[in-house]
Amino acid sequence: MSEAVTRIQVGGTAGTDPYEVLVGRQLLGELGGLIGEKAQRVAIVHPEALAETGDALRADLAEQGYEVVAVQVPNAEEAKTAEVAAYCWKALGQSGFTRTDVIVGVGGGATTDLAGFVAATWLRGVRWIAIPTTVLAMVDAAVGGKTGINTAEGKNLVGAFHPPAGVLCDLAALDSLPVNDYVSGLAEVIKAGFIADPVILDLIESDAEAARTPAGPHTAELIERSIRVKADVVSSDLKESGLREILNYGHTLGHAIEKNERYKWRHGAAVSVGMHFAAELGRLAGRLDDATADRHRTILEAVGLPLHYRHDQWPKLLETMKVDKKSRGNLLRFIVLDGLAKPTVLEGPDPAVLLAAYGEVGQ
Numbered sequence: 001m002s003e004a005v006t007r008i009q010v011g012g013t014a015g016t017d018p019y020e021v022l023v024g025r026q027l028l029g030e031l032g033g034l035i036g037e038k039a040q041r042v043a044i045v046h047p048e049a050l051a052e053t054g055d056a057l058r059a060d061l062a063e064q065g066y067e068v069v070a071v072q073v074p075n076a077e078e079a080k081t082a083e084v085a086a087y088c089w090k091a092l093g094q095s096g097f098t099r100t101d102v103i104v105g106v107g108g109g110a111t112t113d114l115a116g117f118v119a120a121t122w123l124r125g126v127r128w129i130a131i132p133t134t135v136l137a138m139v140d141a142a143v144g145g146k147t148g149i150n151t152a153e154g155k156n157l158v159g160a161f162h163p164p165a166g167v168l169c170d171l172a173a174l175d176s177l178p179v180n181d182y183v184s185g186l187a188e189v190i191k192a193g194f195i196a197d198p199v200i201l202d203l204i205e206s207d208a209e210a211a212r213t214p215a216g217p218h219t220a221e222l223i224e225r226s227i228r229v230k231a232d233v234v235s236s237d238l239k240e241s242g243l244r245e246i247l248n249y250g251h252t253l254g255h256a257i258e259k260n261e262r263y264k265w266r267h268g269a270a271v272s273v274g275m276h277f278a279a280e281l282g283r284l285a286g287r288l289d290d291a292t293a294d295r296h297r298t299i300l301e302a303v304g305l306p307l308h309y310r311h312d313q314w315p316k317l318l319e320t321m322k323v324d325k326k327s328r329g330n331l332l333r334f335i336v337l338d339g340l341a342k343p344t345v346l347e348g349p350d351p352a353v354l355l356a357a358y359g360e361v362g363q
């Protein structure tokens with residue numbers, strides 16, 4: 001695929017407003033149009049790591065005549081807390097932020113989740129725009145309108161569905177991303193490959209080492225394909241009444257690991273272990289063929305993602321998984337594969353099968 005700007009539409013069905021995800025370079029010229037003429041104030045929410053980007057955006061928007069409120073938040077998961085959300089609300093309140101004003105979230109998935117949540121809750125919902133700067137945020141977090149924060153009890157337990165007005169994925173942002181964060185984002189790319197678009201897996205396997213950097217030959221195509229998978233799903237099921245659950249592949253155990261690590265692990269790394277677990281669960285439940293299950297190990301390992309977690313933590317992880325958002329009452333529910341690109345729900349698996357699947361993951 002070329003480096004020209006690609007536009008992917010999301011929503012516009014079932015009463016939802018459509019918006020576009022743009023993928024390319026030098027996209028900031030698009031921001032003014034997305035903010036619109038009604039806004040007087042723009043709040044830029046960005047992490048510490050992107051202080052310079054925040055400053056540059058502030059100067060640019062101020063030059064365009066907006067009153068700019070810059071809200072710097074902590075890096076990574078430390079931003080997804082009630083305290084940081086309250087700090088953002090205070091900044092908005094002190095600036096006189098009204099319903100016609102606009103929030104811009106610039107950063108990784110943690111920042112866009114927080115910025116979207118602040119937008120969903122301020123005055124019961126204001127317009128927001130996402131400028132994702134990690135692979136993970138481009139292909140997943142910034143698209144689809146799931147916004148939220150963590151609590152000590154679990155991942156993303158507080159949140160709202162509040163889609164952005166637009167998403168600008170400037171591939172140049174990826175050049176400054178540490179390799180571990182780049183690779184962590186590949187977990188969601190690989191997820192999209194297993195649940196819906198196996199070409200993604202072929203492209204990564206063709207040169208897994210190159211896939212670990214933005215200079216790889218397939219970067220733009222991998223990102224665009226993954227966005228299309230997400231866009232297709234959320235366009236038909238914004239509020240997760242059914243189909244959208246497939247995007248949770250690998251997340252039931254992944255989120256439990258994140259909580260167990262007090263949110264110090266990167267989301268993508270935890271989801272990688274979670275997908276390994278889901279593959280073994282699918283295999284042991286008699287759903288998934290050996291070749292596809294084994295492919296999880298080889299591809300995740302080839303890009304440098306983890307497959308294993310502490311074996312002695314199973315009882316705690318199981319307790320946490322019981323309050324996963326997909327659970328219904330006491331019924332544990334997992335996304336597994338019936339085959340490549342055939343995601344399905346496995347309800348109430350036999351505890352012995354669960355334990356055996358974890359036996360492949362625990363170390």
Ligand SMILES: NC(=O)c1ccc[n+]([C@@H]2O[C@H](COP(=O)([O-])OP(=O)(O)OC[C@H]3O[C@@H](n4cnc5c(N)ncnc54)[C@H](O)[C@@H]3O)[C@@H](O)[C@H]2O)c1
Nearest residue numbers: 047049075076108109110133134136140141146176177267
């Ligand atoms: N809402 C959703 O649908 C959805 C989907 C997937 C993941 N998520 C959430 O996304 C979060 C993970 O996002 P992530 O993997 O992007 O991690 P992240 O947001 O924690 O970012 C990782 C680190 O990279 C820094 N950073 C961001 N962009 C940078 C850049 N261009 N150059 C240098 N440093 C940069 C960040 O400040 C942070 O320190 C999790 O909280 C996860 O729950 C949400």
Ligand SMILES: O=C(O)C(=O)C[C@@H](O)[C@H](O)[C@H](O)COP(=O)(O)O
Nearest residue numbers: 140144146155156244247248251325
């Ligand atoms: O968009 C979705 O739906 C997803 O499940 C995508 C996941 O990658 C993402 O991590 C999401 O935030 C998880 O949602 P949650 O509802 O399980 O918290």
Ligand SMILES: [Zn+2]
Nearest residue numbers: 188251267271
């Ligand atoms: Zn995820």
